[in-house]
Amino acid sequence: KKLNSAELRKMFLDFFKSKNHAVISSASLIPENDPTVLFTTAGMHPLVPYLLGAKHPEGKRLCDVQKCVRTGDIDDVGDNTHCTFFEMLGNWSLGDYFKKDAINCSYEFLTSEKYLAIPNSILAISVFAGDNDAPKDTESANLWETCGINKDRIFYLPKKNNWWGPAGQTGPCGPDTEIFIDTGKVKCGPECSPACDCGKYIEIWNNVFMEYNKTADGKYIPLTQKNVDTGMGLERTVCILNGFKSVYETDLFLPSLKLIESLSGKKYGADIEAAKAFRIIADHIRTAVFIIGDQRGVTCSNVDQGYVLRRLLRRAVRYGRQIDLQKKSLSKIAELYVDNYCAVYPELKANKIKIIEEIDREEERFEKTVTQGLKEFDKIIKEISDNIIPGNIAFRLYDTYGFPIEMTEELAKEKKLKVDKEGFEVAFTEHQKKSSLGAEQRFKGGLADNSDITAKLHTATHLLHQALRQVLGKE
Ligand code: ATP
Ligand code: MG
Ligand code: MG
Ligand code: MG
Numbered sequence: 001k002k003l004n005s006a007e008l009r010k011m012f013l014d015f016f017k018s019k020n021h022a023v024i025s026s027a028s029l030i031p032e033n034d035p036t037v038l039f040t041t042a043g044m045h046p047l048v049p050y051l052l053g054a055k056h057p058e059g060k061r062l063c064d065v066q067k068c069v070r071t072g073d074i075d076d077v078g079d080n081t082h083c084t085f086f087e088m089l090g091n092w093s094l095g096d097y098f099k100k101d102a103i104n105c106s107y108e109f110l111t112s113e114k115y116l117a118i119p120n121s122i123l124a125i126s127v128f129a130g131d132n133d134a135p136k137d138t139e140s141a142n143l144w145e146t147c148g149i150n151k152d153r154i155f156y157l158p159k160k161n162n163w164w165g166p167a168g169q170t171g172p173c174g175p176d177t178e179i180f181i182d183t184g185k186v187k188c189g190p191e192c193s194p195a196c197d198c199g200k201y202i203e204i205w206n207n208v209f210m211e212y213n214k215t216a217d218g219k220y221i222p223l224t225q226k227n228v229d230t231g232m233g234l235e236r237t238v239c240i241l242n243g244f245k246s247v248y249e250t251d252l253f254l255p256s257l258k259l260i261e262s263l264s265g266k267k268y269g270a271d272i273e274a275a276k277a278f279r280i281i282a283d284h285i286r287t288a289v290f291i292i293g294d295q296r297g298v299t300c301s302n303v304d305q306g307y308v309l310r311r312l313l314r315r316a317v318r319y320g321r322q323i324d325l326q327k328k329s330l331s332k333i334a335e336l337y338v339d340n341y342c343a344v345y346p347e348l349k350a351n352k353i354k355i356i357e358e359i360d361r362e363e364e365r366f367e368k369t370v371t372q373g374l375k376e377f378d379k380i381i382k383e384i385s386d387n388i389i390p391g392n393i394a395f396r397l398y399d400t401y402g403f404p405i406e407m408t409e410e411l412a413k414e415k416k417l418k419v420d421k422e423g424f425e426v427a428f429t430e431h432q433k434k435s436s437l438g439a440e441q442r443f444k445g446g447l448a449d450n451s452d453i454t455a456k457l458h459t460a461t462h463l464l465h466q467a468l469r470q471v472l473g474k475e
Contacts, residue, residue, distance in 0.1 A: 005251055028046075030294060102230065118181070125155065129157055155193045259332065263326065377411055
């Protein structure tokens with residue numbers, strides 16, 4: 001069925017509502033109670049306490065559309081399916097139904113005429129192959145077969161592909177079963193399976209079965225509360241349903257590509273390099289819009305989420321130059337995203353001005369140095385003798401020209417060079433030590449003895465007042 005993004009969001013939630021799930025709203029992109037990660041990377045993330053046993057106020061069956069950011073996927077951006085920001089459709093059972101109902105629901109939603117109506121002949125399924133720790137997940141495989149999936153379209157894959165849970169650590173974990181679309185491409189070889197990235201199979205949905213608790217002595221004990229956690233990519237699924245080649249042709253991206261065309265005077269798809277630039281700009285600006293415009297939004301900085309945002313925006317500026325984007329184009333693209341998404345995410349509308357201003361401001365900061373920095377970079381690569389850019393030079397590009405280290409690495413890669421990242425870290429720490437030492441000294445020399453200073457200030461003020469009164473003859 002050729003659904004657009006709004007239709008798919010609604011259909012997904014309506015379907016799970018009809019299966020007695022409560023619809024919950026998307027949590028912030030910036031995790032509230034988890035300082036170990038910068039962004040919410042999956043629908044299950046904000047639900048961790050409930051998956052671990054806390055009672056959820058909405059009950060045991062939940063569904064939602066969750067905003068996600070995966071900075072780890074940044075190098076894949078430009079391909080057909082990976083974005084740094086995406087929306088994940090998910091359904092959960094908190095100790096309620098398990099494999100049978102989960103798989104039946106997935107199958108019904110995907111293939112029923114009433115819902116997505118995807119022919120089951122183009123679906124491919126992966127299930128856990130089993131190993132010394134945990135058994136082969138024949139239960140899931142059998143359930144898929146009962147639904148009507150052909151045996152030869154079910155692939156048994158190892159932990160690397162079909163296992164959820166903290167690797168090497170203790171805690172809840174279990175097998176998952178993933179749903180792929182077979183694009184019809186010829187197999188890349190006899191071993192071709194959904195595990196390979198030849199492009200034949202596109203993953204759209206993951207069903208995780210939290211089944212075991214891994215103990216400190218490495219045993220896998222069945223959990224008393226067994227959970228289901230699923231995640232389906234909105235962008236990918238809309239892409240597949242419409243027979244598009246990439247997520248960029250969906251209604252979520254197409255308007256911004258058109259705008260980039262008019263702002264740059266270039267045609268999307270005219271050449272491969274430019275198309276990559278289009279995609280990266282469209283992706284990164286969308287992510288920036290959601291990070292700045294989040295209910296817990298941030299602005300650019302040199303640490304944590306703010307640094308990720310900075311990297312995304314500076315990368316967008318750099319690719320913008322490749323296709324001759326004029327200044328302040330990025331914020332125009334951002335504005336378009338705000339307008340197109342604000343019906344679903346009203347926080348974007350509330351933060352519209354902040355988003356536009358922050359993007360313009362960061363572009364301006366970077367523009368001031370980027371031309372010089374790129375010149376400097378070209379000079380450097382002519383001068384180095386081996387194929388490695390020294391750490392102190394990478395640090396200078398960072399410190400003087402505002403090049404995020406990842407950008408220097410990327411520029412280097414384009415020229416088939418490497419960057420001494422360790423050397424960079426050393427220079428960076430060295431610099432930090434120096435500047436924080438400075439701060440400490442200032443602190444000691446001045447404000448450390450706070451109470452003393454305040455007292456002296458009081459005395460001085462008192463004396464001054466006395467003197468003034470004497471001079472003015474009022475005492
Ligand atoms: P892939 O193998 O393609 O990188 P994944 O296994 O990392 O995907 P999951 O963690 O299983 O993805 O997330 C569930 C679903 O979220 C995926 O099946 C996919 O539809 C979607 N998804 C994951 N990563 C991205 C991304 N970077 N951009 C868009 N959608 C994504
Ligand atoms: Mg991935
Ligand atoms: Mg995967
Ligand atoms: Mg997956």
